Every structure is written in structure tokens, then in C-alpha cells.
Amino acid sequence: MGHETYFYFKQTGRNLQQSWGTQLMTLFTVSMSILIFTFFFLVYTNIIKAGDRFGDELRLIVYLDDEVVPEMRPQIKKKITDYSPVEKIVFVSRDEAFHRLNVQLGQEGDVLNDLGAGFLPPSIEVFPKKDLKNLTLIKQFSDYLTTLPGAQKVQFGQGWVERFGYFTELLRVIVFLSGGLLVMATAFMVSYSIRLTVIEKEAELEVLRLVGARSSYIQTPLLIEGFLQGLLSSGIGLGMLYLIFLWTKTHLSGPGFLHLLDITFFPPVTTGIIMGMSILLCTGGSLVSIRKYLRI
């Protein structure tokens, strides 16, 4: 077994030496495809994570005609939680609303002096559970809340949630498209590379067949070639992505949108899965090409 492995790797080395130009081209193309795919995937995962963070602050505000007397509160709470479990429910009186606005305005709070505390409507703030992220579900919940006794209208930053939803959908499509591009580019390049190796080594393969080389002796080095292509390409692609990530972190951090995102790189498990999938893709591509082009 030890000897066999030694010869497989020796033969792989020879293959790579003989067709290094093609190998480099394949390596470059597959690395770029992996970089493009992982870039969009990283942006997508960070946006989703940011969405989660923003979602934690999502609340539905039910504006009321009149304040809810303390005796009625348990009843209203029950009515709300009967429809959907929530994180918390906060009853905001006219005075509390006025106080909050005053705090928000800070030094410019003087403008409120002439208005008096009663001009703002009382409200109920409903913080939904974290699993209620779907826009349709939020809308349905919002519609339900308008049926509460004394409810004037319900607000939850609908425009922002909608835009965020569309953006993540768009990113999801881009991730799928770049994933498709990665699969196609890898399959084509690996197949092309194996085909060229087979053509370049035609004479050698004939001699190998004549001296009785086992199928494994001829095929295994080509499979190892595919494995190495996958390993190196994903390593290079992810390495480049990590450099881009570090650069972004260093140069674009500070107060601003990206700071708000608090971007993070893939966890080791995701990195491992991406590498594993790339290796599988390249080795599988080699196997298909070997079966297609190699006559043993």
C-alpha cells in the first residue's frame, strides 16, 4: 500500500509537471470562481446577521385612542399573546410618550413647551418573538393588532423591513447564481484539464497499458490531480477573500454603515465545508472526465 501511494503521488507530480500551464489556468479560474461565490456568500451571511440584529429591535407600535387602564392590561396582553407569542409588551402612556420625545429632542426640547404633555397618543409596543422575521407574518400580526379595542393604527417600519427583505432576496439570487457559476466553471475547467492531460499523455498511456498498468495506476493520479486542484483553488480563493475581509475591516471600520454591520468572516466549520465541497467538485469532475476521455 505504501509503495502504491508513493507511485500514485510520483505519477501525479509528473502529470502536473507535464501540463503545468493548463493546471495553472485551471487553478486560477477555479480560485476566481470560488472567490466570487464566497464573496457574495460572505456579504449575504453578514447581511442576514445584521438583519437579525435589527430584527431584535423590531417592534409593532399600536397607537390607541385612549390610555389603557391598568385593569384592562392583562386582558389586552392575553389577546395579543393568543395570536402570537411575543418577547414583551410595553404600555406607553401619553406622559411617557411625551417624556421620550423630550429626551430624543435633547436641547431642542423647548419646542414642546407650548404643546403640553397630552398631544401624543398613548400606545402599546409589541416586541415579537425572534422567529417572526417573515414580512408576511409581521403584516398579518400587524393586521390583527389593528382589531384591538381602541386601536387607531399600527406601525412597524414597514418600508424599511420590505426593502431589507428585497435586498436579502437579491443577495440570495446572486449567491445562487455565483454558486452555479462556480460549479460550471469548475466542472468545465477540471474536465478540460483532464482532457488535455489525457491528450498530452496519449503515448505514455499507451505504453502504460502495454506494460499492464492497473486501471488504478492510471486513474488515481488523475483523481489526486482533481483533489489537489480543489484543495489549492479553495485555499487560494478563501485566502484572497480573507485578505479582502481584513482590508475592509481595517480601512472601512469606524462610524458608518459597515461599522453598523460589524462584519465577520466565515466560522471554521463553514470554511471547511466550502473547501470540502470544492475538493468534492474537482475530484468528481476528474472522475467524470476520466470515465469520458480515458480508455483503459
Place this chain on the structure above:
Amino acid sequence: MLETYPADRPLVEIVKVTKVYSPDIVALQNISLSVAKGELLFLTGRSGAGKTTLLKLICCVEKPNKGVIEIAGKDLNKLSSPNIQALRRETGVAYQDFKILPRQTVYRNIAIAMEVNYTAAKVIKKRIDELLDVLKLTHKRNIPAGKLSRGEQQRVAIARAAATKPPLILADEPTGNLDPAMSLQVMGLFEKLNEGGSTIIIATHDETLYKNNRYRKVDLHYGQFATQSTLPGFLPPANGNQQKLI
């Protein structure tokens, strides 16, 4: 497979074999031949007599249209792909057109036959050094085989066939490009291998190679056996075509 085959039975058995190339070129016609284990046999005849075809049939490069070829009791027509590969690993073939890799070194061209057997690098090196010495190619060891003369390339092909000391060696016109002295050297190598137990079939029209020696000769003429010399203790098959004893 060949090494352990009993010595009292023919290693190569050819029974009523016909080979026709498209459209209607008859290369071999209804020929039968037995080669004992450990025998050295000369297959003689002019160019186009069918010698190369017969060797190609024995090493499974071609298939007969009719008849049966058995190596160590195994019908080649029924051999699976892995078994053909195993048979080829036990058969050293020096092809008439050499089948060398011109861009690879002399060393690598010879080593390839041993590498497919996963032989240890040290053993490969030792054996190749021996062969290069016998065939006077030591100084060409690291030169691409394509840069050698025809005679040198032929010796590389012979070295590759002999590299693993295989139980069966087939040599097609092995001295076609060699001078008399080198031909003797090559013949000496084959005799040494034969003494070591290898069964050897040499296809040649070089009379100096097979004249005045103790080995059996089989003469092919237009795809049929014209003459066959005796082999002590060995009886050729009775149903063969045109077999005469001389």
C-alpha cells in the same frame, strides 16, 4: 499467474488461430503452436509472414478472428480487463516499433515496466543499472530516448521488456537495428533470462541469431507454418496446420 504454472504443460498454446485484417488481408491462417514453459523459441519468416501479428495476439494487443490462444491455461478471449493487465505485467514485450516515450529519459522508459508493479525505487535503480551496463547504455541513462539512435532505442525497448525478469518475453525483431556484436550481446541477455526460467519467443528474420543454436525454430510463411524444428521432450499439437519437423 505464469510463474506458478506447472513446467510440464505448454505455457503458450495456440489452437487453429486465424487473423484477418480489414478488408481481407489474411495475416495468420489456421495456425497451431505450443510453447513449453522455459523454452526459447525463434519465430522466423520474411517480412509480412505474420510474426508480429502472432506476437500481438499472444500479448493481447490484437484478438484472433478464429481459434483459441491460451497462456498458462487461460483462454485470452475470455480474460477480463484486470486479468489482461496482470498478464501483461508478466509478459515483457520488445516491440518492433519500440513503443518508447521520446521525451522521457532512457531510465524512465525502462522503469515504467517496473513501476506498474510498484517495485521499490532501489530495486528499480539496481536492475536498470544492470541492464544499461549489459546493453552498453549507461552513459545514455538520463538522455531523452527520442535523442537516441534507432539501435539505442531498440536496446531501450529490450531493456524494458527484460526489466522485470518476466516469465514470458516476446521480442519482435530485437536485433533489426543492431550491429553483429550488439546482436550477440542481446542474444546473450535473452539466454541468461531463459536460464533464469523465462519463456522467450523471438520473432526475427536475422539468420545469424537463430542459426547453429539449440533452440526451436518455427518458420512462418504467408500466415502459415512452413517448418518447425524439434524440441526435446516436447510434442507440438497434432492438429496444427502445416507443421513439419526438420
